[in-house]
Amino acid sequence: MTPELRSLGVREIALDNSRADILAAAARCFMDRGYAQTSIDDVARSLGATKGRIYHHFPSKGELFAEVFRAGMDMNFAAVKPLSDLPGPALPRWRRMAMVHVLQMMVTKPFQRAVWIGVEMHLAGATTPEQRTVFNELLDYRTRYGNLFRATLLQGRDEGVFRFDDLSVTNQLMFMSLNSPIFWYSPRTGETRAQTEALAARVVAYAQGGLVFEGERAA
Amino acid sequence: MTPELRSLGVREIALDNSRADILAAAARCFMDRGYAQTSIDDVARSLGATKGRIYHHFPSKGELFAEVFRAGMDMNFAAVKPLSDLPGPALPRWRRMAMVHVLQMMVTKPFQRAVWIGVEMHLAGATTPEQRTVFNELLDYRTRYGNLFRATLLQGRDEGVFRFDDLSVTNQLMFMSLNSPIFWYSPRTGETRAQTEALAARVVAYAQGGLVFEGERAA
DNA sequence: GTCTATAGAAAGATAGAC
DNA sequence: GTCTATCTTTCTATAGAC
Known part of the structure; x- marks a missing residue:
């Protein structure tokens, strides 16, 4: 400067x-x-x-990565937390949260892929105790974000709009679906906001189908 | 020896x-x-x-990785190809293919994770032309495996049991669901075959729900 | 067929010029 | 605040003993 x-x-x-x-x-x-x-x-x-x-x-490559991770999660929290606090029936709230989450994955894809990489790294490669502490904080941050959805999933099951027996497995399946655009989405040249949202809506619909489907019976 | x-x-x-x-x-x-x-x-x-x-x-780390990748895909092909060749309506065939695929993900998890890593690597890191050739073969192998499901998905849509508009997006969503155990599954100590299959069945049910759900209407 | 020792390359991190 | 030059470690790959 x-x-x-x-x-x-x-x-x-x-x-x-x-x-x-x-x-x-x-x-x-x-x-x-x-x-x-x-x-x-x-x-x-x-x-x-x-x-x-x-x-x-x-100061280091690890700290640079940690900041990218944090930035990605910060954006997700800022977008979804306000919605998760709203009252009312589970399904419409879940749909709004899911939609915003998927759009986050699409619009801030590089950061979200970094978050994914961080989760996949687990603790491997974190050698010093300080690195482990930082890493555990990041994973904890991510877990707290995931919990924003858990309450709504449980409420939805109570209200009869979602059907599942194992919350953890269901949470994993749901997030795999909602996160998946970070692997296959890339915006077309000149893509409009409406087109982006239509694609996101398909992802949300797929996940919703998984959550409401009466599994074994329909075999 | x-x-x-x-x-x-x-x-x-x-x-x-x-x-x-x-x-x-x-x-x-x-x-x-x-x-x-x-x-x-x-x-x-x-x-x-x-x-x-x-x-x-x-001969090299890259070749070792390639062989792990091939071994994983070989196992998948051996398990699923015979089922994909069977005649009859799409839904029961899809369910059998999906079930076997998910069980493959669970039982041979380390190999399947390696396949995933290979797909994620894309062409980055493959520097020499020979490496690129090997790598493209591997990705092509994986694509051919994915195609085993495409025909059944299309047939299912024709028969009215699946509902989707974009085959590529649907394929991505389906595989993300069916592959997801490679990230969160680990067998409990003393887990029986029946328990493993029950878990796999839940994953299949989730994916089936995503494929049959009448997305926009149910909002 | 497996080991030890080592060459050569790549990359994280630091020091000091500007 | 950014660059060049360099130190140091780590890792792929090879050579040669056994």
């Missing part, structure tokens, strides 16, 4: 943008190549920069 | 077992740590051996 700009007080903004740029580039790289296979040089190169710039803003 | 045994003609068998042991150990390591984060030393250590043993049987 030039001294002129800094003297105008834009220091914080510039700093934030620099960090945000790195986070977005890192998310893309982690999505494309996975965690271990992504080098800091890869991230830097995708920004037209070198390592020095990354390490000035983030 | 001892000269005595070799003189008895068990050379092939011993070689096969050695390779099979390495493949199984490699599959576990790839499942636990992913491809890039798994070192050949990790695989060797999990066998109580050193690298030399691995490199005697496999």
Whole structure:
């Protein structure tokens, strides 16, 4: 940044943008190549920069990844938490939460793929105790997000709109469906918001079908 | 192997077992740590051996991974292909194929996770042209397996038992559901075959619900 | 057929110039 | 705040003993 700009007080903004740029580039790289296979040089190169710039803003590759993970989860919480707090019958609330969740997966795909990678990594590769602590926090964050849906699933079962016996298995199946766009979705050129939402609605409908289907009987 | 045994003609068998042991150990390591984060030393250590043993049987890490991938897909094809060739209405055939597929995911989980990792890797990390060729073969193998289900899905739609508009999206959603046990299933100690099948049946029921649900109308 | 030892490459991280 | 240069570790792959 030039001294002129800094003297105008834009220091914080510039700093934030620099960090945000790195986070977005890192998310893309982690999505494309996975965690271990992504080098800091890869991230830097995708920004037209070198390592020095990354390490000035983030102390380590692990911490950079953790911040990408956190950013992804922050976005999900901000979008879904308000809906999960609303009163009323389970089904319409579930549909709104699911729809917003799926749109999050589509619109912020690189960050959500990083979250997925983080969950898949489990604790493997986290060698030092500090790394483990950070990692456990991230996984806990993700679990708390998942719990936003559990209450509505249980309420829906009580109300007779959902049918399932094992909440954990059902939760896994539901999230696999709702998360799946992070693996196969990519926006068409010139895709409108309505088209994106139509696709998201199909995903939600599929998951809803899984939750309401009277399994064994219909065999 | 001892000269005595070799003189008895068990050379092939011993070689096969050695390779099979390495493949199984490699599959576990790839499942636990992913491809890039798994070192050949990790695989060797999990066998109580050193690298030399691995490199005697496999020319490179990439080739070792490719063989794990192939072994996983071989098992899937052997289990599902005969069912997909059967005549008759789509729904019962789909249910049998789906059930067998899900059981494959559960029983051969390490290999199936390796297949997943391979699909996720896409072409990233495959640097040389030979590697790309091998990799494209693997992905093509996987695509051909997916196609076993496509015909039955289309037939089911014609017969009115499945409802969907986009075959590709539906295929993705279905496989995400049917594959999901590779991420969350682990057998309980002393789990019976009946219990395993009951769990698989729940997964199949969920997917079937997604396929038959009359999406938009039921909102 | 498996081991030890090692060469060579890649990547995380740091130091210091600008 | 970013870059270049470098240290250090880790890992693939190979060579050669047994």
